[in-house]
Structure formats: structure tokens, C-alpha cells
Amino acid sequence: MHFHDCFIRGCDASVLLNSVGNNKAEKDGPANLSLHSFFVIDDAKKELESYCPGVVSCADILAMAARDAVVLSGGPTWDVPKGRKDGRTSKASETIQLPSPAFNISQLQQSFSQRGLSLDDLVALSGAHTLGFAHCSSFEGRIRNFSPASNVDPAMNPSFAGSLRNMCPVNNKAKNAGANMDTSPTTFDNNYYRLILQKKGLFSADQALLNFPKTKNLVNEFASSKEAFTRAFVNSMIKMSSITGGQEIRKNCRAVN
Template sequence: MAFNSVAFLISVIIFSVLSAGYGLSSNYYHKTCPDVEPIVTYAVKNAVAKDKTVPAALLRMHFHDCFIRGCDASVLLNSKGNNKAEKDGPPNVSLHAFYVIDNAKKAVEAICPGVVSCADILALAARDAVVLAGGPSWDVPKGRKDGRTSKASETVQLPAPTFNISQLQQSFSQRGLSLDDLVALSGGHTLGFAHCSSFRNRIHNFNATHDVDPSLHPSLAAALKNVCPANNKAKNAGTTMDPSSTTFDNTYYRLIIQRKSLFSSDKSLLDFPKTKALVYKFSSSKEAFSKAFVSSMIKMSSITGGQEVRKDCRVVN
């Protein structure tokens, strides 16, 4: 199948650059740009003060970046000529808040020109976004380089909201991430908004027997069908990921247990004994979730693959 051949190719690319992550360090800019972190934090704080959806946007942006060619800021590159970039691929057209990274990069360039990569700025911004949403903080390893390649066609490699647990496991394992990482990183779904297209498969024509996924709680199914009717064409229709969608907490896991999670991929976490146990663990302890999330974020963000430090995050040098 085409999917499997492309998946294999991407896994080879990812693994070929995975070892580069070991060159990262927490004090990478200690001498060359010591104020980089407060500068990025200031840019993120400014944006969040005006738009509470920014944390979800930055966290998702970082995740989508790392899962294609490693954390190389390729998701930030603009399409050019005949090349359609990642940000214009189907899973990424709803990404937003790129201006936050632009603002941070401009401020950093003003004091440390040509030193700090866009990939590091995005990793720092994602951490700051989680903290500002009420989540945990962590020391971000730094030293990533920016990539020169960005292809919309490669975004098919992003784990889809319709994936089952086996597909999710394959997607994560290709990037050196475990089932523990899968469950912890899925907790990022506690933030943000989901468009109808992401969960339509569960509320309309589910299968030959059921119109609605029988594992979906009836009250949620009714509410979702109201928001996303079968013939709905509204581009921005959808719903928040959970009732506290601008707060980083462990509500997501409780919703899975209550059969009130939105995506097929979310509810599939109950289909493996190991992932199910972690869902229950994180649902009862925000502290346990936060600890696991931090560990998995550091692991994911250490998948590197770039070659340069861009002067402008939207174009190669």
C-alpha cells in the first residue's frame, strides 16, 4: 500500500536524525543568547493575554512539526512556487498563531542575530503555552537546527483522529515513542477546539449497523449531531475538546472513561490493557499526568533533523 511505503520512508528519515537529539542541552545558549527564554515567554504571554486559544495552537503546532521530519520548524515554512509546504497540508490548514513565533523570532534576532533556531523558539513557546494554561513547566533542551524541506504531501504521516490503537502505536513507534508517550501526549487534547471533520465518522454513518458510534455517550452524540448535522458545510463548525478547553488539566482522561471523548483515537486508548491502565491513572491524578507529559514532551521534542538557523522562520536562508 502507498501509505505503508511512505510510512516506512518517513520512519527511516526520522530514525536517521533521531540521534542528533543527543546534542541538545539546557544551557545551549548560555553564552550566545542568555535571554532567549524570557524573550520567548514574553511573546507568548502577550499573545495569550489577547487570545486564550493560543496555548492549544502552539502545542499542536509543535507536535505537528516534530512528527514529520523531526522538530525542525518545517511546519513554519511558507509554500513557494510549485512546492506546497506542510502548513498547507490538510491536517495543518487549521493551525494558527504562527505570528507568535514570528514575533518571538524578531525579538530574539534583535539581540542575538543568527543564533537561535526557529525550532528551538517553537519548542520553548510550546512549553510556555502549557505553563500559561495551568500546566507543568520543564527545562527545554535546546540546540535544534531548522530544516530546509517542507512538503504538504508528508502531512499524511500525522496520526489521524480516526486512528485505532494499533495505527497510533505504529505511528508513535516509528518516531521512537512508546505507548506511555502515546497516552501522555494525547493528553494535549485537553486544550483546544475540534472541527466536525475530526469526529464526523462517529456521529454519521458509523457502520452498516449503527449511524452513531455505540461507544459514544448518547448525550454527547446528540449534542455533536446538533453542532455538526449530516449536511453541514460550515467550515469552522465544531466544539471544544473538553469543557475546560483553555486549561491544561486531566479532564481529557475522565471524559474518555465517561465515553465523552471526541475522537476515535481518544476512545481507542481503552482498547489496550496498558494504555487503558494509564488513562485511569492519569484520570485520577493530575500530578501523575503532568509528570508523564513532561517526560514525553522532552522525548518528542528531542527528535531533531534540521541543518541551519533561519533568519526568518517562514523561509529558508
């Protein structure tokens, strides 16, 4: 959720705002429909407002919640810089700015560089997929009817593609059908990178990390060393969370003041 927030208008908690009237907010954009548990942020905000009203922004709460989710999953901790402000604008149409699961390495590099993030940040932050879940629609094009020459994306392990087809049958009707992006989805570890090396990344964008020497070297490094991954992840999270935006400190994270 924190990543989806920061990549639109900066880390301004615009992803938390509800749609109002004719304005469809970010959380209701196609790329954000899998986000959930907004109530966790609401509960934290309510508690903080009871002790120090008007001091802690929703954007800061979101940044700290992201850190705490990593810690509770067995990952590293870090000091989260404070002082973010909450935004007053949230548009579903702007979620098109989020990196697509189908992006190639050039598109990924451009998306990240536009936000002051490097290839190192790209590979490190992609590791957050260790706790990720993907709906069938985000990788459907890789597991069947990929091209006239190949039913399955050649960059995907064939047996892995077969297991995904079983999870995501043709004309699937299950709203939440999909797959975990890691074999240990509740544990923050480096298995995500090991799976990429086995051609078992769910997204084209995951496997694309092997298509450029620098990013491929980092995937190999992080796959072999959890310590190297966690160090890089912490640095990149602090860097990403410093992308600024916002104008106020909301009283209610779901609505502007």
C-alpha cells in the same frame, strides 16, 4: 503545532515554512489547516534576532512556545533542551504521516514507535488535547452513518453524539464549526482522560486508548491523578522534542535562508 512539526521530519520547524511556487508546504496540508497564530513565533523570532542574530532556531522557539502555552494555561513548566536546527524541506504531502483521528490502537502504537516513542508517551501526549479544538470533519463519521448496524459509534456516549450533531449539522457550511476536546479548553488539566472514561472522546483515536490494557490503565491513572499526568506529560514532551532534524538557523521562520 510543536507535535505536528516533530512528527514529520523531526522538530525542525518545517511546519512554519510557507508554500513557494509549486511546492505546497506542511502548513497547507489538510491535517494542518487548523493550525494558527504563526505570527506569535514570527514575533518571538524578530525579538531574538534583534539581540542575538543567527543564534536561536525557529525550531527551538517552537519548542519553548509549546512549553509556555502549557504554563500559561495552568500546566507544568520544564527546561526545554536547546540546539535544534531548522529544516529546509516542507511538503504538504508528508502530513499524511501525522496520526489520524481515526487511528486504532495498533496504528497509534506503530506511528509513535517509529519515532522512538512508547505507549506511555502516546497516552501522555494525547493529554495535550485538553487544550484542543476539533473540526466537525474529524469526528463526523462517528456521530452519523457510522455503520449499517449503528448510526453512532458504539464507543461514543449517545447523548454526547447528539450534542455533537447539533454543533455539526448535515451539510454544515460554517468553516470553523466543531467542538472543544475538553470541557475546560483553556485550562491544562486531566479532564480529557475523565471524558474518555465517559465515552466522550471526540476522536476514535481518543477512545482507542481504552482498547489495550496498558493504555487503559494509564488513562485511569491520569484521570484520577493530575500530578501523575503532568509528570508523564513533561517527560514525554522532552522526549518528543528531542527528535532531531534540520540543517540551519533561519533568519525568517517562514522561509529558508
